[in-house]
Amino acid sequence: MGLREEEIVACRNDDKREEDEELGLALAQAQQQQQQQLQWFAVGVAGSPLLPRKLVVVGYALTSKKTKSFLQPKLEGLARNKGILFVAIDQSKPLSDQGPFDIVLHKLSGKEWRRIIEDYRQTHPEVTVLDPPDAIQHLRNRQFMLQAVADLNLSDSYGKVGVPRQLVIKRDASSIPDAVTKAGLTLPLVAKPLVADGSAKSHELSLAYDQNSLQKLEPPLVLQEFVNHGGVLFKVYIVGEAIKVLRRFSLPDVSKRELSKNAGVYRVPRVSCAAASADDADLDPGIAELPPLPLLERLAKELRRRLGLRLFNLDIIREHGSCNHFYVIDINYFPGYGKMPEYEHIFTDFLLSLVPGRYKKRSC
Ligand SMILES: Nc1ncnc2c1ncn2[C@@H]1O[C@H](COP(=O)(O)OP(=O)(O)OP(=O)(O)O)[C@@H](O)[C@H]1O
Ligand SMILES: O=P(O)(O)O[C@H]1[C@H](OP(=O)(O)O)[C@@H](OP(=O)(O)O)[C@@H](O)[C@@H](O)[C@@H]1OP(=O)(O)O
Numbered sequence: 001m002g003l004r005e006e007e008i009v010a011c012r013n014d015d016k017r018e019e020d021e022e023l024g025l026a027l028a029q030a031q032q033q034q035q036q037q038l039q040w041f042a043v044g045v046a047g048s049p050l051l052p053r054k055l056v057v058v059g060y061a062l063t064s065k066k067t068k069s070f071l072q073p074k075l076e077g078l079a080r081n082k083g084i085l086f087v088a089i090d091q092s093k094p095l096s097d098q099g100p101f102d103i104v105l106h107k108l109s110g111k112e113w114r115r116i117i118e119d120y121r122q123t124h125p126e127v128t129v130l131d132p133p134d135a136i137q138h139l140r141n142r143q144f145m146l147q148a149v150a151d152l153n154l155s156d157s158y159g160k161v162g163v164p165r166q167l168v169i170k171r172d173a174s175s176i177p178d179a180v181t182k183a184g185l186t187l188p189l190v191a192k193p194l195v196a197d198g199s200a201k202s203h204e205l206s207l208a209y210d211q212n213s214l215q216k217l218e219p220p221l222v223l224q225e226f227v228n229h230g231g232v233l234f235k236v237y238i239v240g241e242a243i244k245v246l247r248r249f250s251l252p253d254v255s256k257r258e259l260s261k262n263a264g265v266y267r268v269p270r271v272s273c274a275a276a277s278a279d280d281a282d283l284d285p286g287i288a289e290l291p292p293l294p295l296l297e298r299l300a301k302e303l304r305r306r307l308g309l310r311l312f313n314l315d316i317i318r319e320h321g322s323c324n325h326f327y328v329i330d331i332n333y334f335p336g337y338g339k340m341p342e343y344e345h346i347f348t349d350f351l352l353s354l355v356p357g358r359y360k361k362r363s364c
């Protein structure tokens with residue numbers, strides 16, 4: 001390890017005999033060493049000598065909120081130890097002038113960013129861009145978001161996975177009651193903004209209890225049948241091949257009696273923001289038991305392929321009283337991984353898996 005600049009200065013104060021020229025030389029050497037460490041660092045592999053290994057450079061383009069929640073010190077620290085360096089992408093400069101990157105992580109909205117990142121993907125096939133902008137865009141419209149799950153029609157001995165019945169209303173709120181009757185949807189209905197672009201508005205959901213109140217809703221939106229699920233939701237986080245499931249509190253069931261008593265439209269509080277883990281609560285096992293892992297593994301594997309994404313999560317609910325009949329109600333690109341215990345291990349392993357063959361024998 002080379003001396004750091006302050007250490008060299010400290011040496012100078014301690015030992016007055018040191019010549020200024022010598023100090024300058026040492027400083028230059030230390031700086032050169034530091035620069036080299038940016039490219040290569042040595043790692044000890046059990047039972048083998050230290051091998052030089054090239055750093056994996058990950059460029060990231062994230063909002064400041066996301067940077068704070070994702071790039072926590074524990075992730076950066078572990079990444080550094082594993083030879084991964086996170087570098088912020090400067091959006092005011094051309095992407096090609098930055099890096100070179102091995103991997104680019106991004107979650108930004110807007111047409112211009114989509115164009116930039118797609119261009120970069122085309123011109124830099126050697127870089128893994130997580131994930132393709134078109135695949136991310138697909139999730140930003142609730143009309144199409146769950147289509148892959150519906151097409152999959154997954155059902156095996158572990159359970160069944162579907163999506164709630166839904167209807168898209170593009171305009172004209174006065175037509176909603178008729179459209180709902182025609183489609184045969186059952187009340188209550190969850191009204192979700194059609195576009196899920198990450199804006200606060202795109203997370204403003206309401207619950208409509210009666211036919212008449214449906215006219216109060218503001219299109220464009222998706223109307224989804226509300227599925228009673230005992231107030232517990234499963235967040236299934238996917239990072240490449242890895243899966244982690246967390247239990248969260250969700251909306252309580254709506255009984256037939258309540259439905260007939262409480263006509264109106266009610267705002268739904270945001271579950272992700274509350275982030276109330278239901279892990280330690282004393283819950284009915286029929287409600288709280290995690291979905292069977294083999295079922296989730298099959299679902300995740302298929303969705304990775306069908307959606308063309310490696311970083312996403314699924315909100316899954318179990319129909320109350322059913323025997324493992326699940327519904328996927330939401331899919332989010334690059335969700336809040338910071339809430340996932342051990343995410344730093346899962347994420348760094350995933351990043352390393354994208355750049356195989358990084359161990360190299362020293363040639364001299
Ligand atoms: N069809 C449904 N049946 C029952 N509950 C639902 C349904 N759809 C949504 N919910 C409830 O409303 C919450 C918010 O819905 P959804 O996850 O679709 O919104 P979102 O704004 O995309 O959420 P996120 O913050 O996870 O992106 C869910 O977590 C769940 O508690
Ligand atoms: O910020 P949080 O940690 O709550 O993460 C949420 C994330 O916000 P962020 O991407 O701005 O961080 C949301 O993204 P947008 O839909 O708003 O784009 C969405 O993915 C939520 O589902 C995530 O919550 P989770 O599903 O993990 O509970």
Ligand SMILES: [Mg+2]
Nearest residue numbers: 272315330331
């Ligand atoms: Mg959700």
Ligand SMILES: [Mg+2]
Nearest residue numbers: 196330331332
């Ligand atoms: Mg969502």
